[in-house]
Amino acid sequence: MKRKATLSLLALLTALWATFSFPHYHYPAPDELHRKARYLEQQLSARSNQPSDLTRLEQLNPEWGLFSLSYAAYAFTNMAQLDSTFRPEAAKYVQLAIEKARTGRIPQSFQDIDAAPFTDSITSVLYLGHLNLMLGCHRLLNPVSPYRTLHDSLSASLHRRLAAVPGHCLESYDGGTWVPDNTVALASLHLHSELTGSPYRAFCQQWFSYARQHLCDPATGLLLSKPANRHQAAEEPRGSHLGWSIAFLYRFAPTFAAEQYQLYQQHCSTNFGVLRLYRERAGDYTTDIGDVDSGPLVLGFSIPANAFAFSNAVAMRDFRNAQRLRRVISIGGREIEADDALHYGVRFVDLPVSPMAEALVLHAETMTPWRKSSVIQ
Template sequence: MGRLRRTARWALRIVGVVVTLACVVGSSRFLWPQPGIDEQPGSTERQLAFVRDALDGDADFAAQNQFPEGHFFLNALYGLSWVQAARTDPDLREQALRESRWALARLESADGRAVFSPALRPAYGVFWAGWTNWLRGAILSLDAGDPAEVQRFAAHSEEIAQAFTASETPFLQAYHGQAWPVDSTVAVASLRLHDRLFGERFGAVTTRWLASARAHLDPATGLLPHEVAPDGTQLDGARATSQTMILRFLPELDADFARNQYQLFRAQFLSYPGGFGPALREYPRGVDKAGDVDSGPLVAGISLSATVVGLGAARVNGDHELAAAIGSEGELLGLPVDLPGSKRYAFGAVPIGDAFVVWSSTARLLTTEHPVGETDLRWWWRVPWVVVFVVIAAAPVVGILAAARRRHRSAPADR
């Protein structure tokens, strides 16, 4: 019995040391300064290396089983992240061009178009057309030396512009009978990118779209709605899942409109559940609903996916404080595994999540400069997290000391 007790005590001590060390490592990651909104994490290349390995292992097909655009998004975000990384670090340009062109080819493959309808206008729907066009334009922002690609970008942009011109609503369909304003926002941003790179051509379409979008705001929040009917009638009000995406692209279109929308979003969706945070609610304050296929599971009303994408939205809207806070929380709660050749989150179990992380952490504008934000957070937002670290880290030590003290007190009686 004595040997078993000693073994048990040593096992508990080892567990205590591991827990304490984990808290030290976690707190150091959490408190480590995050890159500014015009910088990117030093681990960007390692993150992209993991995503590429996952794609080579058919992670995009696995993601397709999780949600309808899984295959598309994993490839699109991989390509866009490389372009963003190269825009910040020109030394990555050649590798970025090679990898982003590879990703674009996968979007335009039969597998990339499989779930979309060629009968829609633009062909394959505004989701497929808009994101594909944005990626093609992003690649051309690095290298516009291929006349055939420049022509393809112009032709696809013209097709998108004609679809908006012919529509009575600013929100085109992504699937038959289904439309999400975020998809149209991306598509119109691709038209702005075309004009930024190759001269004014679609300015009137963009201006008309912005005016119509302002006339179709969600009356409850003043933000663009989440889902609408084909005729533009609102079906679902503003939600963080789509707002964080919308706010990634609005600064490319109209600085004043983007600034107003971002402030409204921040005021209604930023939350500190239980004193922790900051994080983003899926629904505005006062609205509590369950998660769905768009948001994923909600924790105390918080959308983890929207919070990750919110990092990118904060960066392009000049909100350094929120971007840094979300980045710090990701290094703590995301369970990162940082190796010499790769970095992954959640132990690499969900590669689509890693793609969203690297796309968000490298986010930058392609048609204009980042605005200077004037937002801030609660100055004490780190305190609850640090208190938890201290309590958890100290608990094993306190337990060991208390046990030693009890043994010391009982020692005379044992003799």
């Protein structure tokens, strides 16, 4: 009798494991996406002197404010690719994001750009890369975008500086250079080429060929977080940076992105069947408070590593793995709905990350190619 009960329990557990392991990820329904976009639109439409989640986040960390704006713009662009009827709204929302990124506290927080924000005196590839990609998104959505001249001049400046600097990686802050921030700038140059026929696409190809040889960890083949230069030593590959880099490599070097995605899984993840978890560093099982990029580490696993891996899985159409990662995000988040708008809070702790979390997740769950052929001429 006991043996029968044991066998029945094992059969039930096996069935449950199969139920949760095998279903594949599907893009959310349009209604759900639009309710999420509505929350972000409310944040973008709020005046700078009005209390809002975005204003509070900018005050806490201007970098997070920038990411809220840029990832919202990328998410809206994804949505317009998936649903052409959303294009006019997407163009409107991206323009709101661009205007907030160009004014106020965010640009003032980046070195040397408060006085002359769109000249060669700008040093931060972090700021300029995201701004230029947002400009490209608006031009993709609206071929007569009022930002065309700015997009052309900023792309020319980024290309000139990237081509001239040793190692082809620009600084985000004085003395600090990160590979993932440069992948955003390169994605912006590739999109400019797609839209205008400019020659920057060729430089993007040269960059990832260079990266394969000089910007990857010899032991794992994964992209470094920081390149070695006269200001800094190289920093090992990190999950919170790798997933970010892969998401933008996908825009200009999809084959290289796919290679990095496979290596990322091989060296930094553990498959539990129902879930797949990603570590911040290969072979590191540390539990501690982490840092500003990784957040808390539990046995080496970090929240950002898993969140960005989710965007990678959707981009690579690895929908079975995407579903596992979506479950991880669902465990840590709770839905909040008000005024026909949907956003998320962090479960278990009071962590003020809205609207950045919403923008990142909406971008991840809608990852899709940006095609010029879908632009309405």
